[in-house]
Amino acid sequence: MSQGTTAAQRFYGRWARLYDLLASATPGLARLRDVAVDRLELSPGDTVVEMGCGTGANFPHLRERVGPAGRVVGVDFTAGMLAQARDRVEREGWRNVHLVRADAAAFEPRERVDAVLATFVVGMLDDPGAAVNQWADAVRPGGNVALLDAGQSGRPYAWPVNQAFRGLVLASTPGGRSGFEEPPWAVLDDRVAAARRALSERSVAVADSEHVLGVVRITGGRLP
Ligand SMILES: C[S@@+](CC[C@H](N)C(=O)[O-])C[C@H]1O[C@@H](n2cnc3c(N)ncnc32)[C@H](O)[C@@H]1O
Incomplete structure (x- = not known):
């Protein structure tokens, strides 16, 4: 790593x-x-992997779609985030949510799964395109990968929105500006764009949308 x-x-x-x-x-x-979870087109009984699941805020949305017969696998490499996720799973008594401590960029499930979700994660990966390709390899034919990310808005009134966004990125970037040749918001934009491009290239159908004044992008891709 x-x-x-x-x-x-x-x-x-x-x-x-x-x-x-x-x-x-x-x-x-x-x-x-x-x-984002709708873009996964999940059915009851499906298995879905969430890469970089953090504290498990997506789990209720995923469980609702896969039902008690389905499985949710949360992958994250930060022990503290997984501890919060584990508390949530235990508190709610969810028996079909499993947590794995691993590098999401290299994670390979034992069998192909129905879908992969990553929310606010690809911007943290050194090679997001390669990670998305790896995730697509892990999904069965006809399954889906969905990405939800924030980035600078391209809308005409975007200047004040983007100033606020940059402040937020700076505050939430591990190590702040250090270690980056470009400002962290530009690095984030490049990584999110690379991930979305990789997903589009692998998919037979893509659903793309912008939200929150163009700051949030959600991309879902159905694999061949
Ligand atoms: C901004 S949080 C998003 C958490 C969750 N997806 C959400 O939407 O609330 C990013 C999470 O990705 C995890 N993460 C980042 N890079 C990772 C990697 N290479 N492997 C596993 N987890 C990673 C971090 O530990 C953190 O929990």
Whole structure:
């Protein structure tokens, strides 16, 4: 794993509780999570892997779709985030949610799964295109991969929105500006674009949408 990986684990380990609060209670976020999960076209009994699951804010949305006969597998490399996710799973008594501590960029499930979800994750990966290709390889033919990410808005009135966004990115980037040749928001935009491009190239059908003044993008791809 790279140096950045270690910084990310330290950062998210330290802020896991606060992150959980924000991830679960930010107004409007649950609706966006629902849109992303809809793109997976899940059915009862399906198995879905969430890469970089964090504290498990997507689990209720995923469980609702796969039902009690389905399985949700959450993968994350930060122990503190997984501890919060484990608390959530135990509190709710969910028996079909399994947690794995692993590098999502290299994770290969034992068998092909029905779908893969990654929300607010690809911007943290050194090679998001390669990761998305790996995730697509893990999904059965006809299954789906969905990505939800934030980035700078391309809308005409975007200047003030993007200033606010940049501040948020700086505050939430492990290590701040250090270690990046470009500003972190530009790195984030490039990585999200690379991930979406890789998903589009692998997919036979793509559903793409922008939300929150163009700051949030949700891309779902159905594999051949
Ligand atoms: C911004 S949080 C998003 C958490 C969750 N997906 C959500 O929507 O609330 C990013 C998460 O990705 C995890 N992460 C980042 N890179 C990872 C990697 N290479 N392997 C596993 N987890 C990773 C971090 O530990 C963190 O929990």
